[in-house]
Amino acid sequence: MIGALVYFSSASENTARFVAGCRLQDEGLNVYRIPLKAADQPLNVREPYVIMVPTYGGGVVKKAVPIQVKRFLNDRANREWIRGVIASGNTNFGEAYCAAGDIIAAKCHVPFLYKYELMGTPEDTAAVRDGLVRFFTHQ
Numbered sequence: 001m002i003g004a005l006v007y008f009s010s011a012s013e014n015t016a017r018f019v020a021g022c023r024l025q026d027e028g029l030n031v032y033r034i035p036l037k038a039a040d041q042p043l044n045v046r047e048p049y050v051i052m053v054p055t056y057g058g059g060v061v062k063k064a065v066p067i068q069v070k071r072f073l074n075d076r077a078n079r080e081w082i083r084g085v086i087a088s089g090n091t092n093f094g095e096a097y098c099a100a101g102d103i104i105a106a107k108c109h110v111p112f113l114y115k116y117e118l119m120g121t122p123e124d125t126a127a128v129r130d131g132l133v134r135f136f137t138h139q
């Protein structure tokens with residue numbers, strides 16, 4: 001495998017649908033989902049990955065990163081392997097649009113690779129799939 005994508009998606013599953021549409025396993029990427037519920041077995045990743053995160057601050061930039069994603073990244077062993085971030089959101093939230101990507105990029109010192117709205121467009125799907133392959137094969 002050339003790399004991995006780690007993603008979070010809530011019950012509305014926009015991100016899960018977007019990831020499924022990217023068919024990343026066919027391109028040689030592992031795909032891992034951060035669990036939704038606190039009682040679920042925590043995810044441990046020990047290979048280079050890009051994280052994909054929907055923004056959940058309700059318009060408040062400081063609160064943009066979902067708690068489940070914070071828990072995953074607070075684990076130092078998980079954090080060691082992050083290489084980039086992709087964020088999604090809804091432009092209705094104005095300056096907090098996709099703010100989870102800005103926060104994770106700044107805190108983890110990785111590039112903010114791409115942003116898209118809601119479940120994305122076919123152009124977003126192609127850009128993410130091709131971009132991830134390029135990212136992992138050129139580093």
Ligand SMILES: Cc1cc2nc3c(=O)[nH]c(=O)nc-3n(C[C@H](O)[C@H](O)[C@H](O)COP(=O)(O)O)c2cc1C
Binds near residue numbers: 054055057058060098
């Ligand atoms: C309670 C709530 C708060 C949200 N806050 C933001 C926000 O601050 N900024 C933003 O860009 N999008 C925000 N969104 C939009 C989500 O990021 C968007 O709906 C996303 O596609 C959800 O992905 P998911 O279905 O995979 O969980 C919010 C959505 C909800 C339901």
